[in-house]
Amino acid sequence: MQDASVSLMFAGLHRSGESMSENLLELKNVSKRFGGLVALDNVSLVLKPGEIHCLAGENGSGKSTIIKIMSGVYTPTDGEILIDGKPLTGFTPAQSVQQGIQVIYQDFSLFGNLTVAENLALNTLLLEGKKSVSWKRIRDLATKALARLGVTMDLDADVESLPTSGKQIVAIARAMMGDARLIIMDEPTTALTRPEVDALFRIVRDIQAQGIAVLFVSHKMREMLEISERLTVLRNGKKVAEGPISDFNEAAITRAMTGHDLTDQTYEWKPAAAIDQPRLDVKQLNIPGALENIDLTLHAGEIVGLSGLIGSGRTELALALFGMNPKYTGSVMIDGKKVHPKSVQEAIESGLAYVPEDRLTEGLFLTQSIERNMLATSFENFVSGIFIDRKKADAATKAMFGAMQIAAPGPQTPVNHLSGGNQQRVVLARWLLTGARVLILNGPTVGVDVGSKAQIHRKIRELATQNGLAVLMISDDVPELVQNCNRVIVMHRGRFVDEVSADTLNEDALNDRLKALK
Amino acid sequence: MTIFRRSETIIAVILLVAMVLIGLINPAFWSLDNIFGLLRSNVIIGIMALGVLVVMISGGIDVSFTAFAVAAMYLTVKGMLYFGYEGVLLPFVVATLIGLALGAFNAFFIHTFRMIPLIVTLGTGSVVRGLLLGLVGTSIVNIDKMPPQLINFAKVNLVNSTSATGTNFGLTAMILIYLGLALVTHLFLRYTMIGRSIFAYGGAPEAAKRVGFDTRKTLLFVYCFAGALAGFAGLLQGSMIWQANPRDFAGFELDVIAAVVLGGASIFGGRGSVIGTLLGVFMLVMVKNSLIIMKVDTTWQRVVVGVIIVGATALTAWRDRKKLV
Numbered sequence: 001m002q003d004a005s006v007s008l009m010f011a012g013l014h015r016s017g018e019s020m021s022e023n024l025l026e027l028k029n030v031s032k033r034f035g036g037l038v039a040l041d042n043v044s045l046v047l048k049p050g051e052i053h054c055l056a057g058e059n060g061s062g063k064s065t066i067i068k069i070m071s072g073v074y075t076p077t078d079g080e081i082l083i084d085g086k087p088l089t090g091f092t093p094a095q096s097v098q099q100g101i102q103v104i105y106q107d108f109s110l111f112g113n114l115t116v117a118e119n120l121a122l123n124t125l126l127l128e129g130k131k132s133v134s135w136k137r138i139r140d141l142a143t144k145a146l147a148r149l150g151v152t153m154d155l156d157a158d159v160e161s162l163p164t165s166g167k168q169i170v171a172i173a174r175a176m177m178g179d180a181r182l183i184i185m186d187e188p189t190t191a192l193t194r195p196e197v198d199a200l201f202r203i204v205r206d207i208q209a210q211g212i213a214v215l216f217v218s219h220k221m222r223e224m225l226e227i228s229e230r231l232t233v234l235r236n237g238k239k240v241a242e243g244p245i246s247d248f249n250e251a252a253i254t255r256a257m258t259g260h261d262l263t264d265q266t267y268e269w270k271p272a273a274a275i276d277q278p279r280l281d282v283k284q285l286n287i288p289g290a291l292e293n294i295d296l297t298l299h300a301g302e303i304v305g306l307s308g309l310i311g312s313g314r315t316e317l318a319l320a321l322f323g324m325n326p327k328y329t330g331s332v333m334i335d336g337k338k339v340h341p342k343s344v345q346e347a348i349e350s351g352l353a354y355v356p357e358d359r360l361t362e363g364l365f366l367t368q369s370i371e372r373n374m375l376a377t378s379f380e381n382f383v384s385g386i387f388i389d390r391k392k393a394d395a396a397t398k399a400m401f402g403a404m405q406i407a408a409p410g411p412q413t414p415v416n417h418l419s420g421g422n423q424q425r426v427v428l429a430r431w432l433l434t435g436a437r438v439l440i441l442n443g444p445t446v447g448v449d450v451g452s453k454a455q456i457h458r459k460i461r462e463l464a465t466q467n468g469l470a471v472l473m474i475s476d477d478v479p480e481l482v483q484n485c486n487r488v489i490v491m492h493r494g495r496f497v498d499e500v501s502a503d504t505l506n507e508d509a510l511n512d513r514l515k516a517l518k
Numbered sequence: 519m520t521i522f523r524r525s526e527t528i529i530a531v532i533l534l535v536a537m538v539l540i541g542l543i544n545p546a547f548w549s550l551d552n553i554f555g556l557l558r559s560n561v562i563i564g565i566m567a568l569g570v571l572v573v574m575i576s577g578g579i580d581v582s583f584t585a586f587a588v589a590a591m592y593l594t595v596k597g598m599l600y601f602g603y604e605g606v607l608l609p610f611v612v613a614t615l616i617g618l619a620l621g622a623f624n625a626f627f628i629h630t631f632r633m634i635p636l637i638v639t640l641g642t643g644s645v646v647r648g649l650l651l652g653l654v655g656t657s658i659v660n661i662d663k664m665p666p667q668l669i670n671f672a673k674v675n676l677v678n679s680t681s682a683t684g685t686n687f688g689l690t691a692m693i694l695i696y697l698g699l700a701l702v703t704h705l706f707l708r709y710t711m712i713g714r715s716i717f718a719y720g721g722a723p724e725a726a727k728r729v730g731f732d733t734r735k736t737l738l739f740v741y742c743f744a745g746a747l748a749g750f751a752g753l754l755q756g757s758m759i760w761q762a763n764p765r766d767f768a769g770f771e772l773d774v775i776a777a778v779v780l781g782g783a784s785i786f787g788g789r790g791s792v793i794g795t796l797l798g799v800f801m802l803v804m805v806k807n808s809l810i811i812m813k814v815d816t817t818w819q820r821v822v823v824g825v826i827i828v829g830a831t832a833l834t835a836w837r838d839r840k841k842l843v
Contacts, residue, residue, distance in 0.1 A: 094730075105728075107725075109722070109724070109725035109728045109729070110722070110725060111717070111718050111721040111722050111725060111726075111788070112721055112722065112788070113717060113720065113721035113722075113784075113787075113788030113789055114717060114718065114721060114788075118714070122714065122718065122729055123729050123730070125711060126711070126729060126730045126731065127730070130711055131710060131711055131712075132709055132710055132711065133708070133709050133710060133711060133713070133714055135709075
């Protein structure tokens with residue numbers, strides 16, 4: 001249990017160090033540019049002593065740039081940093097620590113091979129410039145650090161043996177040693193279970209009670225609403241909203257983060273005046289024990305959802321179509337031409353593209369350029385003789401770079417310099433370059449933040465409407481299916497058991513049918 | 519409690535079991551003569567192993583130290599002969615410094631160019647061996663030329679005894695140097711900030727930088743330490759076997775690395791102890807010694823060393839993996 005008198009004592013101790021009226025930290029019109037790329041554009045942000053402030057934004061909105069500026073890792077291109085109302089020039093990481101600013105990174109920066117005690121004490125010993133190590137002192141420092149958080153822990157346990165929540169507590173306790181006044185937590189709830197999140201929030205409130213400000217960097221709206229007092233929202237490097245948390249609700253935060261409302265934009269597909277032949281036509285596809293009598297017809301511009309419980313055969317169907325499990329009977333036609341791909345290579349050649357389960361980005365070569373990533377599956381389309389036809393390839397990637405509206409200086413930029421949403425566009429561009437006419441997506445937005453999700457959805461719709469692709473979207477995410485598909489097929493035990501068409505498609509209807517399967 | 523889960527305890531138990539087994543097969547194993555001989559064989563490999571241990575804790579590997587040892591030994595002996603120098607202390611200081619300076623090259627390449635330690639040390643080891651043979655000489659300095667004061671120094675025994683057959687034998691005093699260096703290494707790793715920085719760097723290099731360790735200093739120290747110990751061990755080896763052979767120690771790095779891995783150091787870095795290494799060294803020397811007693815061909819001894827490296831590495835890797843889950 002937290003000892004109230006101790007925290008009050010600490011609160012007093014810390015508040016006496018500074019005058020109450022001052023802002024703890026202020027960024028004044030701060031900009032940060034990397035070459036031609038503007039990471040942060042004229043952002044002002046005020047942190048008050050002892051407040052819990054939330055910095056919200058999607059991937060690539062400038063959150064991590066702000067953290068790095070506050071911790072002295074980046075020097076702003078323009079603007080001022082003020083601490084206790086005093087402007088600081090040439091702000092360095094060492095100065096940042098001296099001013100009591102501590103960052104807890106997502107990976108915690110702990111030493112898994114060392115004990116809890118040593119992890120806690122090392123910083124302090126280093127700051128003191130110690131040459132030798134007293135193990136008694138290490139234990140004392142560690143005991144004190146944990147007492148301050150009101151937690152007990154085995155000091156001799158190796159940190160790598162702790163669960164994530166335990167590691168986080170060690171990281172927080174370590175950050176609070178010395179004279180922390182501001183603790184910045186980068187996506188602290190990512191790997192935590194709900195009870196662990198609750199425990200974390202109790203600790204954060206304890207920290208606050210000791211007069212320490214906490215900057216919570218996150219993209220999870222429910223958690224922001226729960227813990228923070230004030231909120232600042234970034235989008236594309238600009239501050240787009242700020243204010244006390246009472247001014248916001250989930251929809252308002254989403255709107256601020258993404259720049260538009262994400263709800264009620266369902267997908268409507270209007271069949272072309274004269275549909276002669278379907279893009280994909282599957283007849284009586286059978287795999288003994290996995291798929292039974294599958295009939296599926298996709299037209300150009302259609303986005304068809306494929307829903308069902310895990311193990312219903314959705315993925316098996318995708319793998320069969322994509323040449324990864326060619327032992328099926330039945331016929332598959334693409335644009336009227338019979339195909340039976342026996343390898344991924346053949347499937348790509350016949351006009352299919354499959355983006356597997358997991359995140360879209362897992363298929364990227366992060367240190368390689370956008371261009372190379374785009375060409376990764378379609379180099380053979382740009383070959384003359386044994387060499388790559390550079391001109392042809394350049395022209396194609398440049399066109400795709402423009403068409404996909406990728407926010408980067410050029411196609412040569414390495415993919416790891418891009419935000420999540422932009423990375424996903426590169427993956428989609430790659431498949432478009434293969435000349436795919438049928439796109440199969442499996443869980444296209446698993447683990448993606450709200451804004452990127454919306455971007456991916458928008459892109460998928462564009463691919464369907466403008467490029468005439470037929471899309472088969474496999475997903476467990478009911479709202480995603482309802483929003484993006486013109487019809488949804490329900491699969492169960494290897495068979496298509498139901499279909500919900502556009503006029504009756506809504507979340508309740510789909511949920512009911514899925515529940516009926518259980 | 520935790521003492522039973524510690525790698526050192528497990529190694530010690532395995533060692534004891536092995537000793538009992540070997541003693542059953544060959545009762546002569548327990549003769550004082552044999553035990554003293556075993557301990558004597560621990561000295562050189564053990565001193566080198568201390569250096570390799572520190573390198574492995576830092577998450578690196580060193581295969582160049584035997585080349586440094588040879589260079590330090592051969593250069594120092596040649597120098598002594600050239601100048602007609604008659605002391606003992608200064609030559610050991612010089613040999614140590616030669617090893618240290620060569621180790622600094624390793625650290626420089628590994629830190630500055632972020633190169634993989636294995637590649638760097640393969641390269642520097644090869645260069646040093648090549649330069650030694652090409653520029654300094656290929657002839658062996660034998661007992662007739664070898665500085666007598668070195669031989670006499672290495673001959674000092676702690677205990678002298680006579681065996682049943684009437685031959686004299688003793689326990690070499692060099693074992694004290696080895697144990698002394700082991701103690702220093704242990705205290706240093708455990709009770710100095712730079713020692714702890716080696717563990718920190720081996721566990722999480724990026725985090726070590728973030729908390730404010732001077733990782734350049736850490737790496738410099740690690741590779742210089744390994745080089746210095748190798749240089750010292752090189753000259754000591756020459757003194758103990760009464761000759762300076764510029765082709766000595768070929769393939770010996772594998773024995774040393776095997777001993778360190780056997781002693782429970784992690785190939786992933788961040789784990790390892792001096793006590794474990796002492797046990798590992800003893801175990802390796804004992805196994806090789808038993809093979810000789812059992813008249814197993816030397817080529818087969820290479821097989822055994824290889825199996826030990828792979829087996830012990832697999833075991834420690836398995837142990838460390840399990841902890842990550």
